[in-house]
Amino acid sequence: MTEILKVENLYKNFGRKKVLEDFNMTLEKGKAYGLLGRNGEGKTTLIRMIMGVIPSDKGEIFYKGKRIRFSDTSYKSEVGYIAEESIFFSWMTIKGLMDFNSSFYPKWNAQKANKFLKRFSLDKKMRIKNLSRGMKLKLGLIIALASEPELLILDDPTSGLDVPTRHDFLKDIIREILEFGTTILFSSHLVHELEGVIEHLSILHHGNLIVDEDFQKIKNSIKRVHILFDEPPPDKIKIEGILTEQTDGNRKVLVIYPWNEEKENKIMSSTSAHLEIEPLSLEEIFISFVS
Amino acid sequence: MFGKIFLKEWRENILIFSLAILMILCLIVLNLSSQKELTLYFSGMFLMLFLPFSALIIGSGGFYSEFKDNAWEYLFSRPIRKEKIWIYKYISLMSILLSIFLVFFLTKHFLPGLNETLKDFDVHSEFSGLFSFSLYVILPLFAFTISFSLSILYEKQFIIILTSIIIGTALGFLYLKYLVFLWMTYFYTRGFKSFVLFIALSFIIASILTLMKCDFSQTGKKILTFSKYAVIFLVVSFFLGTAYVTKGKMFSPSKEFYPYFSYKHQGDVYLSSFTHGIFKYDSKQDKLEKLSKKSRFAYYRFSARGKKIVFIKETKRKNIWHDDLWIMNTDGSEEKALIESHKKDSPFHNVHIESCILSPGEERVAFIAISRGIMIENNLPVLWWMNTDGTGLKSQPLDFPHYINSHLIAWPMFEDSIILLLEEKTSRPKSRFKIVKINFDKGNSQVLTDDLTRTYLVRVSPKHDFLAFGFKDKNIDREALAILNLKTLEIKEAYIADLLKSFNVKWSQNGDKIAFSIENEFWVYTLAENRAEKIMYLDKGGRLSFDWLSEGDRLVLAGPGYGDMRIIGKDLNEEKRIKTPNMNKNQQPIYIWGLDNKVLVKFQRGHLWRVDLETEDWKKID
Numbered sequence: 050m051t052e053i054l055k056v057e058n059l060y061k062n063f064g065r066k067k068v069l070e071d072f073n074m075t076l077e078k079g080k081a082y083g084l085l086g087r088n089g090e091g092k093t094t095l096i097r098m099i100m101g102v103i104p105s106d107k108g109e110i111f112y113k114g115k116r117i118r119f120s121d122t123s124y125k126s127e128v129g130y131i132a133e134e135s136i137f138f139s140w141m142t143i144k145g146l147m148d149f150n151s152s153f154y155p156k157w158n159a160q161k162a163n164k165f166l167k168r169f170s171l172d173k174k175m176r177i178k179n180l181s182r183g184m185k186l187k188l189g190l191i192i193a194l195a196s197e198p199e200l201l202i203l204d205d206p207t208s209g210l211d212v213p214t215r216h217d218f219l220k221d222i223i224r225e226i227l228e229f230g231t232t233i234l235f236s237s238h239l240v241h242e243l244e245g246v247i248e249h250l251s252i253l254h255h256g257n258l259i260v261d262e263d264f265q266k267i268k269n270s271i272k273r274v275h276i277l278f279d280e281p282p283p284d285k286i287k288i289e290g291i292l293t294e295q296t297d298g299n300r301k302v303l304v305i306y307p308w309n310e311e312k313e314n315k316i317m318s319s320t321s322a323h324l325e326i327e328p329l330s331l332e333e334i335f336i337s338f339v340s
Numbered sequence: 341m342f343g344k345i346f347l348k349e350w351r352e353n354i355l356i357f358s359l360a361i362l363m364i365l366c367l368i369v370l371n372l373s374s375q376k377e378l379t380l381y382f383s384g385m386f387l388m389l390f391l392p393f394s395a396l397i398i399g400s401g402g403f404y405s406e407f408k409d410n411a412w413e414y415l416f417s418r419p420i421r422k423e424k425i426w427i428y429k430y431i432s433l434m435s436i437l438l439s440i441f442l443v444f445f446l447t448k449h450f451l452p453g454l455n456e457t458l459k460d461f462d463v464h465s466e467f468s469g470l471f472s473f474s475l476y477v478i479l480p481l482f483a484f485t486i487s488f489s490l491s492i493l494y495e496k497q498f499i500i501i502l503t504s505i506i507i508g509t510a511l512g513f514l515y516l517k518y519l520v521f522l523w524m525t526y527f528y529t530r531g532f533k534s535f536v537l538f539i540a541l542s543f544i545i546a547s548i549l550t551l552m553k554c555d556f557s558q559t560g561k562k563i564l565t566f567s568k569y570a571v572i573f574l575v576v577s578f579f580l581g582t583a584y585v586t587k588g589k590m591f592s593p594s595k596e597f598y599p600y601f602s603y604k605h606q607g608d609v610y611l612s613s614f615t616h617g618i619f620k621y622d623s624k625q626d627k628l629e630k631l632s633k634k635s636r637f638a639y640y641r642f643s644a645r646g647k648k649i650v651f652i653k654e655t656k657r658k659n660i661w662h663d664d665l666w667i668m669n670t671d672g673s674e675e676k677a678l679i680e681s682h683k684k685d686s687p688f689h690n691v692h693i694e695s696c697i698l699s700p701g702e703e704r705v706a707f708i709a710i711s712r713g714i715m716i717e718n719n720l721p722v723l724w725w726m727n728t729d730g731t732g733l734k735s736q737p738l739d740f741p742h743y744i745n746s747h748l749i750a751w752p753m754f755e756d757s758i759i760l761l762l763e764e765k766t767s768r769p770k771s772r773f774k775i776v777k778i779n780f781d782k783g784n785s786q787v788l789t790d791d792l793t794r795t796y797l798v799r800v801s802p803k804h805d806f807l808a809f810g811f812k813d814k815n816i817d818r819e820a821l822a823i824l825n826l827k828t829l830e831i832k833e834a835y836i837a838d839l840l841k842s843f844n845v846k847w848s849q850n851g852d853k854i855a856f857s858i859e860n861e862f863w864v865y866t867l868a869e870n871r872a873e874k875i876m877y878l879d880k881g882g883r884l885s886f887d888w889l890s891e892g893d894r895l896v897l898a899g900p901g902y903g904d905m906r907i908i909g910k911d912l913n914e915e916k917r918i919k920t921p922n923m924n925k926n927q928q929p930i931y932i933w934g935l936d937n938k939v940l941v942k943f944q945r946g947h948l949w950r951v952d953l954e955t956e957d958w959k960k961i962d
Contacts, residue, residue, distance in 0.1 A: 097413070100416075100417040101416065101417070102413050102416045102556070103556065103557055104553065104554070104555055119553065120421065120423075120552050120553075122419045122420060122421050123419065124419075125417065125418060125419035126419040130417045132414065134410065138348065138405065138411055140352075148344070149344045150418070153341070153418045153420055154419070
C-alpha cells in the first residue's frame with residue numbers, strides 16, 4: 050500500500066497552549082480514516098496545517114512522499130477539503146462559486162458537479178448568503194468532489210445536519226467516493242456516525258495519537274470485561290491494557306485493550322470469578338480511550 | 341483566477357468608485373455653470389480629502405471580506421499561492437483608484453475651461469520638479485499601499501486607517517529628518533521619490549512575507565512577524581534611499597559645481613561644492629584636487645590677485661546653523677577661521693554672514709552681517725571689515741531700512757571703497773535692487789544705480805574696475821546690457837534689446853571684452869571701441885554656455901541641443917567644432933570653463949570632463 054500523506058513530528062502551539070506535540074500520522078491510499086478527538090484536541094488545527102491554511106511550529110508533512118512547505122500549493126489541486134464551517138463569499142451565487150473554484154483544479158469535473166447539484170436539489174442561481182447550513186455543506190461537498198481529489202479531508206462536516214441528510218451523506222456518498230479509490234480523512238466528534246464508514250481509527254488526545262490502528266482490529270481487540278467476584282473484589286486487577294475500571298459491589302467492569310486469550314486465562318487462573326466479555330461500539334471505544 | 345478576484349474587489353468597492361464618479365459629475369456641472377470659486381473649492385475637497393481617504397478606505401478593506409466571512413481559511417485551502425492572492429487583490433484594488441484618477445484627469449483635460457480653472461492646483465510644490473497633480477496621485481497611491489499592506493493584520497478598517505496615517509506620517513518625518521542629518525535637504529524631490537518608492541516596497545514585501553509565513557489566525561503573531569520584516573526592509577530602504585538621493589553626491593563633488601561659485605586663475609579652475617568643499621582643477625596635472633578640509637560651503641570668493649580665498653562655512657550646533665568666516669591660500673594652505681559665530685563667546689554669535697570679499701591687496705576682508713531675528717538698529721545690515729590676520733575689526737551700518745539681502749560685488753583697486761548689490765522691499769510686488777558704493781574713509785554710501793534687471797547676472801570685471809549688468813532704460817522702455825565704470829561712475833549702454841531673454845555675460849580675462857548671449861544670439865562687446873558685434877545666431881537649443889579661453893581672445897560655446905562644441909577664434913569667427921562624447925538627450929554639456937587650450941565641461945548628469953582643443957581628446961575628471 051502506498052502512502053498518500055505522512056505527518057512527522059508535528060508541533061503546534063497557540064500561545065502557551067500546546068495543541069499538537071510530536072504528532073505523527075500516516076494515511077495510505079484508498080482507505081477511509083476516522084480521526085476522533087474531544088473538542089479542542091487539535092483535529093481542526095491538524096487539518097488546517099495539512100491544508101496549508103496555518104503553518105506548523107515544527108515538523109514535516111509529506112504528500113505522496115514529497116515534503117510540503119507552507120507555501121506549497123500544487124498538492125492542493127489533488128486534495129478536496131470540506132471545513133467544519135462552510136464559509137464562502139456570501140455575495141456569490143452557487144454558479145459563481147463553482148466557476149471560481151473550477152479555475153483552481155485542473156481535473157475539475159463539471160458533469161459530476163451538476164450531477165450532485167441535482168441530487169442535492171441546489172439551484173445554481175441561489176446566493177450563498179441565502180443557503181442553510183446543510184445546503185452549504187452540500188455545496189462544499191460538491192466542490193470537493195468535482196475537483197476529483199485523491200485525498201478528501203472532511204472536518205466534522207455533518208454536525209448540524211438533519212438525520213436523513215447525514216445518513217445520505219455518510220452511507221451513500223462516502224461509499225461512492227471510496228469506490229473511486231479516494232483516500233478519506235474524516236474528522237468528527239459524532240463518533241457513532243463513523244462506524245460502518247471508516248477503515249482506520251485514529252484518536253487524538255493531548256496532542257498526539259493514542260490510537261492509530263485498523264478499526265476492525267481495534268474493535269476485535271477491545272472488550273468490556275465484566276468480572277463477577279464471589280467476595281469483595283481486589284482494589285486493582287493486575288492486567289496490562291486496562292483503559293477503564295469500575296467497581297460495583299462484587300462486580301468489576303474493565304475495558305481492556307488489547308484483549309486476548311492470555312489475559313483471559315490470567316484472570317481466570319487468579320480468581321474464581323465469573324467472566325462476561327462483550328464488544329464495544331465505536332463511541333464506547335472512543336470514550337474509553339479519552340476518559 | 342485573477343478575473344474572479346478582480347470582479348470581486350470591484351464589486352465590493354463599487355460604492356466608493358460610484359461616489360468618485362458622482363463627485364466628478366458635480367465638478368463638471370459646476371464648471372459648466374461657470375462657478376469658478378465653487379469649482380475650485382470642490383476640486384480641492386476632491387483632490388486633498390476625498391482621494392487620499394478613499395485610498396485609505398479601499399486599501400484598509402483589502403482583506404476585510406476574508407476576515408468577515410472567515411473566507412481566508414477557504415481561500416488559503418485552495419491551490420493558489422498566498423502571494424498571488426495578495427498581488428491579485430492589490431492590482432484589482434489599485435485599478436479602482438487608477439480608474440478614478442483616469443476619469444478625473446480626462447475630465448480635467450477635455451472639459452473646456454476646467455483645466456484653466458484648476459491651474460492654481462497645478463503648481464510646483466516645494467518638492468521642486470514635482471507638480472502638485474502628480475502629488476495628488478502619488479500620495480493616495482502611497483496611502484493605499486501602506487493601508488493595504490497593513491490590512492492583513494486586523495479586520496477593523498478604522499484601526500488600519502489610523503495606523504496607516506500614524507505610520508506614514510512618522511516615517512515621513514523621520515525620513516526628512518534623516519535627509520537633514522545627511523545635509524541633503526535640498527534634494528527633497530529626490531528624497532521624496534525614494535521615500536515613496538522604497539517605503540512602499542518595504543511594506544509590500546513585509547506584508548507578502550507575513551502572509552506567506554505566518555499563521556493568519558493569530559493576530560499577535562502576524563503583527564510581530566510583519567513588524568520584524570517591515571523594520572528590516574525599512575532599514576534596507578533607508579540605505580537604498582540614501583544611495584539614490586546621494587547618488588554620486590558623496591563621492592562625486594562635480595554634481596554640485598556651478599559657474600557662479602567658480603573662478604579661473606592662471607589656467608586653473610576653482611570650483612565649489614556645497615557639501616564637499618573647494619576644489620581646484622589643476623590644468624597641468626589634469627586632475628581635480630580638494631583644497632579645503634572642511635565642507636558645507638555657503639559662499640566663497642577669490643581675491644582679484646588670485647592668491648587667497650575667503651569663504652563662509654556653515655556649522656551646526658544644537659540644530660542651528662551658524663556662519664563661520666574662513667580664509668586660506670589658493671593652494672589650500674594656511675586655512676584659518678576669522679569668525680566662528682557658532683562659539684558662544686564670539687561677538688558674532690547668532691549672526692548671519694551674507695557675503696564676503698577680499699581687498700585687492702588681500703590684506704583685508706569685508707563681509708555683511710545681520711543678526712538672526714534680533715532687532716539691532718532697526719535690523720539693518722552691517723558692513724564689517726578686518727585685516728586678514730584677524731585684527732582691526734571695524735563696522736558700518738548700512739542705512740537701508742527696507743533691506744532684504746545684499747551681495748558684495750567689487751572692491752576696486754583705485755580707491756578704498758566697496759561695491760555691493762542691495763535688495764530692498766518696495767510697495768510693488770517685486771523688490772528693488774540698487775548698486776551701492778560704500779566709502780571706507782568717508783564712511784558714507786552712494787547709490788550708483790537702481791534700474792537693474794537680471795540682477796543675478798551682475799558681473800564685475802577681473803580688475804574690479806567695471807560692472808556689467810542688465811539695465812532698464814526708462815527713456816525707451818527697453819532693456820540694455822550696461823557697463824558701469826567704477827572710477828567715473830559713468831553708465832554706458834553696451835547693447836539695447838527689447839528684452840534680455842536667456843541673458844548671460846562673461847568678461848574676458850583682461851577685462852577688455854564682454855561676451856554675452858541673448859536668446860539664440862551670441863555677441864561680443866569691446867570696451868575700447870564701445871561696439872557690440874553679433875558673432876553667431878544659433879537656431880535651436882537650450883541654455884547656451886560659453887567662456888573665454890585663458891589666453892583671452894578665443895571663446896568656446898556649448899549647450900544642450902547645439903550639437904558640437906564651437907571654438908570662436910580671435911577674429912570672432914568660428915574656428916573649429918569639437919564633438920562631445922555621449923551626445924544623447926540626457927547627456928549634454930551644461931557648463932563650460934575655458935582654459936589654456938583646454939575646456940572643462942560639466943554634463944547634465946553631473947560628470948566633469950576635460951577636452952584638449954588640439955588633440956580633441958576627452959578625459960573624465962570626475
